[in-house]
Amino acid sequence: METDATEGTGARTRGSLLGPFWRLIDGRPGDSRALVARRARLLVTVSTGLANLGGALVVLLFTIVVPDPEGEGSGRLRTFNFVLFSAYVIAAVPVGLLLGERFFRRVRRLAERHGAPDKHERSLLLYGPLRLMGLHLTLWGIGTVGWVLINLPFSWLVAVKLGLTSLLGGLTTCTIVYLLTERLLRRSVTTALATGTPRRSGLPGVVARSVLAWGLGTAVPILGLIVLAVGSFLINRVTLRDFALAVLALGGTSLVVGLGVTYGAARAIADPVESVRLGLARIERGDLDVEVPVYDASEIGLLQAGFNHMAAGLREHARLQDLFGRQVGEDVAKVALEGGIDLGGELREVAVVFVDIIGSTRLAADRPPTEVVKLLNDFFAVVVETIGEHGGWINKFEGDAALAVFGAPLPLPDSSVRALAAARALAARLRAEVPALSAAVGVSAGEAVAGHIGAEERYEYTVIGDPVNEAARLTDLAKNTEGRVLAAGRLVEEAGPEESAHWLLGDEVVLRGRTEPTVLAVPREAR
Numbered sequence: 205m206e207t208d209a210t211e212g213t214g215a216r217t218r219g220s221l222l223g224p225f226w227r228l229i230d231g232r233p234g235d236s237r238a239l240v241a242r243r244a245r246l247l248v249t250v251s252t253g254l255a256n257l258g259g260a261l262v263v264l265l266f267t268i269v270v271p272d273p274e275g276e277g278s279g280r281l282r283t284f285n286f287v288l289f290s291a292y293v294i295a296a297v298p299v300g301l302l303l304g305e306r307f308f309r310r311v312r313r314l315a316e317r318h319g320a321p322d323k324h325e326r327s328l329l330l331y332g333p334l335r336l337m338g339l340h341l342t343l344w345g346i347g348t349v350g351w352v353l354i355n356l357p358f359s360w361l362v363a364v365k366l367g368l369t370s371l372l373g374g375l376t377t378c379t380i381v382y383l384l385t386e387r388l389l390r391r392s393v394t395t396a397l398a399t400g401t402p403r404r405s406g407l408p409g410v411v412a413r414s415v416l417a418w419g420l421g422t423a424v425p426i427l428g429l430i431v432l433a434v435g436s437f438l439i440n441r442v443t444l445r446d447f448a449l450a451v452l453a454l455g456g457t458s459l460v461v462g463l464g465v466t467y468g469a470a471r472a473i474a475d476p477v478e479s480v481r482l483g484l485a486r487i488e489r490g491d492l493d494v495e496v497p498v499y500d501a502s503e504i505g506l507l508q509a510g511f512n513h514m515a516a517g518l519r520e521h522a523r524l525q526d527l528f529g530r531q532v533g534e535d536v537a538k539v540a541l542e543g544g545i546d547l548g549g550e551l552r553e554v555a556v557v558f559v560d561i562i563g564s565t566r567l568a569a570d571r572p573p574t575e576v577v578k579l580l581n582d583f584f585a586v587v588v589e590t591i592g593e594h595g596g597w598i599n600k601f602e603g604d605a606a607l608a609v610f611g612a613p614l615p616l617p618d619s620s621v622r623a624l625a626a627a628r629a630l631a632a633r634l635r636a637e638v639p640a641l642s643a644a645v646g647v648s649a650g651e652a653v654a655g656h657i658g659a660e661e662r663y664e665y666t667v668i669g670d671p672v673n674e675a676a677r678l679t680d681l682a683k684n685t686e687g688r689v690l691a692a693g694r695l696v697e698e699a700g701p702e703e704s705a706h707w708l709l710g711d712e713v714v715l716r717g718r719t720e721p722t723v724l725a726v727p728r729e730a731r
């Protein structure tokens with residue numbers, strides 16, 4: 205089933221103020237895969253570049269704000285570190301963007317493909333954000349180690365300060381890169397996972413993302429404050445003003461970064477849960493043709509894939525129930541599904557309508573088989589619709605005949621009245637809508653055995669008893685009458701005045717295979 209990969213991403217469920225922003229990220233539902241890939245590449249390149257530049261500026265700010273252990277004599281060293289750090293950032297950012305572009309070439313090819321990706325290609329898309337984060341983390345790691353080694357001969361305290369500052373800034377920046385990339389690549393990933401169910405792959409899930417948000421929003425700032433406090437004990441020349449300025453800078457930055465990281469991690473969990481909630485709401489309304497996009501292979505993705513499996517199972521169940529109902533009748537199917545099936549039967553007061561085509565043997569001999577099949581389908585379509593409109597159902601088709609039952613397996617008030625009305629309407633409709641065929645109709649009612657007949661391996665629901673036999677004999681007799689409809693007279697006598705007014709009682713005959721005489725009744729319209 206084809207499903208819009210952006211459906212349920214959460215952009216449609218948030219407020220109208222953020223709507224244009226999320227449409228800018230996800231694009232329109234009808235966008236081509238090539239356009240989706242180009243948009244994702246541009247957004248990821250710009251966002252990761254800005255994130256790294258922002259992280260570098262924050263690290264540079266802290267190297268200036270946090271007091272140096274060497275006090276007033278470290279001015280030249282501070283200038284040297286400023287130039288060295290700026291030079292590395294200027295060189296590393298383009299390198300990171302070039303390596304990211306190389307990574308994106310493969311991702312773009314996968315996103316633009318219309319075929320289903322294989323296991324390796326799917327893994328490339330799923331692990332894309334982690335690989336990109338690892339790339340930037342490597343660049344930050346190289347810069348941090350190099351910075352520490354260069355400053356170590358001058359002052360180990362300065363080296364420790366710069367190393368911790370760069371390490372904390374790099375970890376925060378790379379985590380932001382991961383969250384941004386995961387969100388921006390979401391539409392490409394959902395396209396890749398639309399053809400296969402993910403398995404647990406070690407990707408960050410709910411717990412890992414929550415711990416990550418706590419670490420960057422709480423642990424890193426507190427660790428920075430602890431380092432700052434320890435440094436103030438080691439550096440005797442730190443003034444209260446310098447210490448307060450460093451705390452304000454660290455606290456303010458932590459508030460902004462922590463809010464962004466926490467919000468990103470929360471949305472990464474809330475969006476898929478929201479998509480499942482919306483899908484459940486549609487199923488609650490009876491719409492089973494629903495499928496949510498699978499965002500990743502973590503437990504969140506498994507939740508979405510599990511929902512899709514559930515929806516597919518419900519669709520299959522509904523399809524089988526529909527086919528079952530078409531085969532045996534909706535009421536029979538409902539009773540079987542709710543109460544199970546036992547061989548045997550029970551006595552029921554039922555009404556029976558039997559309809560049979562006149563001259564079916566000659567019809568099959570004179571016309572091509574395809575034309576005969578079409579006539580039969582037109583004929584039975586009228587029969588099924590008319591009987592259903594009056595509360596009955598077709599128990600079986602017997603070649604060129606059909607047996608309709610009223611009052612089994614579920615009780616039906618006024619079953620005889622409904623059967624009489626259905627017989628009259630059926631005869632009129634067949635004459636008007638299927639004039640190429642002539643059919644006879646017989647109506648009877650009484651006590652019969654209704655239940656499942658057969659063996660454990662193969663059985664069917666049917667009605668057996670005198671009303672069925674009488675209706676069949678009345679149908680045979682009706683073939684030689686003008687109106688082609690006959691009913692047992694006792695049904696007309698027991699029916700209310702409204703239905704009885706449409707019938708005329710006639711002769712009394714003993715039908716073939718019976719011992720009791722039957723009073724014949726014909727519709728007034730036939731006379």
